[in-house]
Amino acid sequence: MADKLGFGVDIGGSGVKGAPVDLHRGKLADDRYRVPTPVPATPDAVAEVVREVLDHFGWRDPFGCTFPAVVQHGVVRTAANVDPSWIGTDGQKLLENVTGRPALLVNDADAAGVAEVRFGAAREHDGVVLVSTLGTGIGSALVTGGHLVPNTELGHLELDGHDAESRAADSARDRDELSWSDWAARLTRYYQHVESLFWPDLIVVGGGVSKHSDKWLHLVETRTEMVPAQLLNNAGIVGTAVLAAEHNHKKHHKH
Template identity: 25%
Template sequence: MMVLAIDIGGTKLAAGIVDAGGDILARDEVPTLATEGPGRVLERIVRLAKALLATPGVAADTIHRIGIGCAGPVDRHAGLVLNPPNLPGWVRVSLVEYLEKALGRPAVLENDANAAALGEFRYGAGRGARSLVYLTVSTGIGGGIILDGKIWHGLQDGAGEVGHMTLVPDGPVCGCGNRGCLEALASGPSIARRAREALGTGRPSRLREIRDITAADVVRLAQEGDAVAALVWNETVGYLGLGVAAVITILAPERVVIGGGVARAGDPLFEPLRREVRRRVTLVAVESVPILPAALGRDVGILGAAAVALEAEPI
């Protein structure tokens, strides 16, 4: 069985033809150009998909289903995209109906974080496990929960928003309206903001030489011994540790997988994070819960959407 997988993000649109084993037989991506609004973006998605279906060697008539991972929130039952912050103008857009009509196949919609969680579970760092919690730490902090092999959607598909657990009661305002969320403390932009704030104390730091500080600058200078960068990075690991420890204490998943740009820091993130989590989790056998970097890299969007299509009920 092969599926057409479509990944719709605020920056890029990616699509692929994927077989049940997770091999990507054809793929392509184009910029979303989200500011042009839903009409133009939908046309671009259809052009991208049709070009893939016409790839020489791909038997388009054997592709019976489309899997879509889209920046959330989405209403997957109604097939609607519900005004995601990264897709301006997408107010209750009937994505599934539009793509089914344009591409002549049934489509299944899932939010991108849940799709990525299922992709890692099926093809990446979660292979062989029965349960997994996935976090993506980049511009925001998203998450997906897989329990007994299935996405846990929760009431009105609200589950998995690990980025919006409160860690600091009167902390910085979050995009969701709450204060002190994990996302408002440890997302890429939040790390950069805390670094700028730390410079306000007047302590010397090479961060001052950088015009637009990023999370990558903070982790690099922390590794090079810059005291202010190290302070900000250690706090970041501390916040992420609180979040991951809470998730493990509640769900006792077999694995925790962390993706997104901030996770590309590698060992300077994962080694202290594992120590912090072990220190905080007392009632779950935490030494048996690997905390792993995501394994699918840039393919996570396509493989996540493919996994959603392949897991869907038989047509």
């Protein structure tokens, strides 16, 4: 039996990347293709680029797409790093209309979280897993028993009178020129707060800074086991391809 393929597209602030995905192994089945994110990144302009990525591979089937915002049933509700005209847009419908293929649009941290639970650092873990991405902001994905609770915006918890991500994101480490240990102290404060609310069984930490986890992860004090993410840059593409394939399967098997 041929390995089942899916397709994932990752819309980011600087680039739109996509590739076919081996859904059994959770790996890219071909090299990623990347197109710079259009400026301004309006819905129509971005949708055209997504079509370009799909056409590059001659992909005609359903696909998944990540987006750096809250996405409720296909509709974009926030726009931190993209054009504000996305707010209120049914991004999923737009992608389907422009590309001519069935689409699933999901939050980028949610997609990465699903990939880590299926194929990465939390593989086969059936408890409550919090996948946390540290970057410009703090993204979060809450997965329990393998099922995603979508759009948890745990980077926006209030902490000591501040939006948590403004104090503890990787960008805050740069901005405030924090040493690894000073940053770890802020992360400790953040993760202990999250722990007291959600009591996860495992915390997986992703984002670019997870590549340097040996410098700071052991300094963060939590009662929950914390491990670095494994899929890194490909997590979004893999996770959204998996979610899209499952979404499509469900749609076709509704009785």
